[in-house]
Amino acid sequence: QVQLQESGPGLVKPSDTLSLTCAVSGYSISSSNWWGWIRQPPGKGLEWIGYIYYSGSIYYNPSLKSRVTMSVDTSKNQFSLKLSSVTAVDTAVYYCARSESGSPRDAFDIWGQGTMVTVSS
Amino acid sequence: QSVLTQPPSASGTPGQRVTISCSGSSSNIGSNYVYWYQQLPGTAPKLLIYRNNQRPSGVPDRFSGSKSGTSASLAISGLRSEDEADYYCAAWDDSLRGVVFGGGTKLTVL
Numbered sequence: 001q002v003q004l005q006e007s008g009p010g011l012v013k014p015s016d017t018l019s020l021t022c023a024v025s026g027y028s029i030s031s032s033n034w035w036g037w038i039r040q041p042p043g044k045g046l047e048w049i050g051y052i053y054y055s056g057s058i059y060y061n062p063s064l065k066s067r068v069t070m071s072v073d074t075s076k077n078q079f080s081l082k083l084s085s086v087t088a089v090d091t092a093v094y095y096c097a098r099s100e101s102g103s104p105r106d107a108f109d110i111w112g113q114g115t116m117v118t119v120s121s
Numbered sequence: 122q123s124v125l126t127q128p129p130s131a132s133g134t135p136g137q138r139v140t141i142s143c144s145g146s147s148s149n150i151g152s153n154y155v156y157w158y159q160q161l162p163g164t165a166p167k168l169l170i171y172r173n174n175q176r177p178s179g180v181p182d183r184f185s186g187s188k189s190g191t192s193a194s195l196a197i198s199g200l201r202s203e204d205e206a207d208y209y210c211a212a213w214d215d216s217l218r219g220v221v222f223g224g225g226t227k228l229t230v231l
Contacts, residue, residue, distance in 0.1 A: 048220035105213035107156040107171040114165050
């Protein structure tokens with residue numbers, strides 16, 4: 001059974017860097033899938049942050065591109081998100097997810113449970 | 122302001138059929154697959170429809186998707202109380218080179 005689990009600090013100070021990791025179990029991250037991050041501010045809709053392939057190919061949301069860095073660690077079967085210079089508007093539940101195929105144009109078929117990150121001093 | 126446009130709310134009574142629309146443009150829905158996600162309160166989104174009209178294993182056939190031009194629809198027939206959730210459409214956007222979501226539709230079962 002494929003499972004994704006997000007982890008990282010639940011509280012980040014303004015102007016700091018938010019760092020999250022998504023551990024993948026029951027499936028190899030080196031398989032032909034893209035791995036993504038999506039966030040959801042409290043009471044609001046979903047926002048795609050970015051996609052990464054195990055080889056390092058990446059797509060970022062243009063609105064976040066200047067602050068986002070994604071990476072993959074195949075040895076640990078996990079991928080990571082860093083979002084720099086955070087402000088209160090970055091407060092959200094952050095989800096990691098898997099694309100259903102080898103194309104980033106396809107759906108997210110497996111999602112993590114999500115982790116709440118609050119930006120506050 | 123979301124790239125894909127959905128009505129903020131929809132409602133129906135048990136047993137009814139409801140539809141939720143999703144409007145986009147030639148760079149997203151018009152040229153790529155549409156996906157639908159269901160988000161029950163306090164939980165992660167779940168894939169409901171992929172590639173416009175395909176249901177993942179385990180999704181009841183009460184849920185169906187369709188696409189025409191730059192718009193798509195999700196239909197739920199035989200509405201049940203457990204269908205009360207937020208529904209999101211999504212698609213790849215060739216211009217933005219990324220995934221775009223609709224703003225979400227809150228479905229209430231009266």
